[in-house]
Amino acid sequence: MANKVVKKPSSKSELKSLAEKIRQRALERQHSTATGEGDSDGSHDEDEIEEEEEGRELERQGDSGKQAEEEEESQFDSFAELKLVPELLEACENLKFTKPTPIQAAAIPPALEGKDIIGLAQTGSGKTAAFAIPILNSLWHDQQPYYACVMAPTRELAQQIKETFDSLGGVMGVRTTCIVGGMNMIDQARDLMRKPHIIIATPGRLMDHLENTKGFSLRKLRYLVMDEADRLLDMEFGPVLDRILKIIPTQGRTTYLFSATMTSKIDKLQRASLTNPVKCAVSTKYQTVETLIQTLMVVPGGLKNTFLIYLLNEYLGKTVIVFTRTKANAERISTLCNLLEFSATALHGDLNQNQRTGALDLFKAGRRSILVATDVAARGLDIPSVDIVINYDIPVDSKSYIHRVGRTARAGRSGKSISLVSQYDLELILRIEDVLGRKLPKESVDKGAILALRDTVDKANGEVVMELNRRSKEKAARGKGRSGRMKSRDNMDRGEE
Numbered sequence: 050m051a052n053k054v055v056k057k058p059s060s061k062s063e064l065k066s067l068a069e070k071i072r073q074r075a076l077e078r079q080h081s082t083a084t085g086e087g088d089s090d091g092s093h094d095e096d097e098i099e100e101e102e103e104g105r106e107l108e109r110q111g112d113s114g115k116q117a118e119e120e121e122e123s124q125f126d127s128f129a130e131l132k133l134v135p136e137l138l139e140a141c142e143n144l145k146f147t148k149p150t151p152i153q154a155a156a157i158p159p160a161l162e163g164k165d166i167i168g169l170a171q172t173g174s175g176k177t178a179a180f181a182i183p184i185l186n187s188l189w190h191d192q193q194p195y196y197a198c199v200m201a202p203t204r205e206l207a208q209q210i211k212e213t214f215d216s217l218g219g220v221m222g223v224r225t226t227c228i229v230g231g232m233n234m235i236d237q238a239r240d241l242m243r244k245p246h247i248i249i250a251t252p253g254r255l256m257d258h259l260e261n262t263k264g265f266s267l268r269k270l271r272y273l274v275m276d277e278a279d280r281l282l283d284m285e286f287g288p289v290l291d292r293i294l295k296i297i298p299t300q301g302r303t304t305y306l307f308s309a310t311m312t313s314k315i316d317k318l319q320r321a322s323l324t325n326p327v328k329c330a331v332s333t334k335y336q337t338v339e340t341l342i343q344t345l346m347v348v349p350g351g352l353k354n355t356f357l358i359y360l361l362n363e364y365l366g367k368t369v370i371v372f373t374r375t376k377a378n379a380e381r382i383s384t385l386c387n388l389l390e391f392s393a394t395a396l397h398g399d400l401n402q403n404q405r406t407g408a409l410d411l412f413k414a415g416r417r418s419i420l421v422a423t424d425v426a427a428r429g430l431d432i433p434s435v436d437i438v439i440n441y442d443i444p445v446d447s448k449s450y451i452h453r454v455g456r457t458a459r460a461g462r463s464g465k466s467i468s469l470v471s472q473y474d475l476e477l478i479l480r481i482e483d484v485l486g487r488k489l490p491k492e493s494v495d496k497g498a499i500l501a502l503r504d505t506v507d508k509a510n511g512e513v514v515m516e517l518n519r520r521s522k523e524k525a526a527r528g529k530g531r532s533g534r535m536k537s538r539d540n541m542d543r544g545e546e
């Protein structure tokens with residue numbers, strides 16, 4: 050590929066006036082859509098507008114939830130007061146869970162009374178333990194196989210939830226198993242035959258086992274949890290989720306829905322067949338944690354790679370997650386970082402499960418300081434060491450933004466997010482600022498450093514693009530010789546990321 054011609058960045062004033070124009074147009078459009086005047090150009094996702102309206106509704110509930118939580122908080126501020134079984138208390142102590150987080154303080158008491166729960170709390174605020182503790186406490190008094198099933202939208206999150214159940218329930222001898230795509234079906238069938246108490250699964254593979262694994266059924270299930278529930282109730286998980294919900298009994302079953310961004314679309318929630326759920330909303334719909342500093346950088350056209358490398362230089366030695374919108378960008382940027390001697394690894398859906406697990410393990414172990422990922426890593430992943438989240442591509446919906454930046458500043462720690470905004474992203478960032486209810490401050494940038502880096506980065510990027518093109522041609526040639534067998538297997542993993 051010929052050397053990429055880097056478009057001369059627009060002059061500062063041009064960019065500023067362009068940004069102002071786009072901002073003005075976007076605000077007018079938002080106003081006209083909200084008031085029903087003028088012709089909506091369809092660029093707004095109607096769903097999102099509706100969700101935002103409903104979000105305000107949930108905010109009001111959130112306020113009442115907050116008030117309820119304040120009352121709740123005064124009721125107990127240690128797990129011991131919750132009258133949990135001693136083994137569970139011991140596990141909380143071992144994990145240094147000295148004080149329940151607000152969502153745990155709000156959700157665990159009604160959960161221990163057997164109520165259905167809709168839990169809404171910011172990212173990194175302990176929602177997993179908020180549902181795991183009441184389930185384990187109840188399991189202690191009623192030990193039976195296939196007792197609880199937790200569904201999650203991604204394989205990595207399912208594995209992480211399993212680890213939380215293992216660390217909380219290990220002393221009690223709880224048996225858990227993780228049922229996700231990309232792993233061997235026979236091994237999983239064998240694990241299921243060992244009658245685990247808790248199954249943590251992605252919907253696609255769970256459905257496959259419910260349909261094909263003899264002796265496995267969820268007819269006696271006592272607890273169903275949907276973590277990142279709004280994501281699971283989205284369209285693309287819809288068909289698989291509906292089939293699962295048809296098989297699982299509602300009678301005698303307790304249901305929990307948890308997320309940092311909840312849908313309040315009643316029809317969606319009804320599909321999860323909740324019975325008089327207790328709403329524990331300790332945050333508003335799009336609230337991020339106070340310890341998270343969120344900024345943005347306006348990037349002139351064609352300079353995004355240079356700005357990213359500039360930031361990685363600035364934050365050398367920090368642990369960084371870079372989010373991209375596409376798998377191709379994740380692969381390209383990870384390769385570019387390594388070519389420029391940063392220590393990066395990629396995580397996206399085109400990798401096989403071993404590669405995905407390997408990438409995450411390298412990053413968690415600190416053997417790679419940069420994880421370049423698509424939204425497969427946006428929700429739920431709990432990696433305490435993450436210092437900074439960089440949005441290389443701005444997410445197309447505000448929920449993804451909330452979950453992405455929530456990969457840092459978890460459990461009370463501080464963190465920072467920086468979003469790279471090109472002239473094509475201005476409307477997206479406006480909508481994000483609107484749901485956050487504030488404007489994101491601009492990062493300062495050393496223009497001299499950018500100009501000094503630009504040619505090197507562009508040249509390296511050109512080499513990476515050529516190398517990746519070569520690899521994909523080789524892979525396509527190899528793929529032609531492969532039987533259709535693998536294709537049928539891949540279809541088994543529908544309905545999960």
Ligand SMILES: Nc1ncnc2c1ncn2[C@@H]1O[C@H](COP(=O)(O)OP(=O)(O)OP(=O)(O)O)[C@@H](O)[C@H]1O
Binds near residue numbers: 149308
């Ligand atoms: N009571 C507690 N005290 C201290 N740390 C806690 C407590 N409860 C949970 N944690 C820790 O907080 C971190 C975040 O927990 P968790 O991953 O459950 O957050 P979350 O709310 O599910 O986040 P997300 O919305 O991103 O999924 C974990 O490392 C967990 O071990």
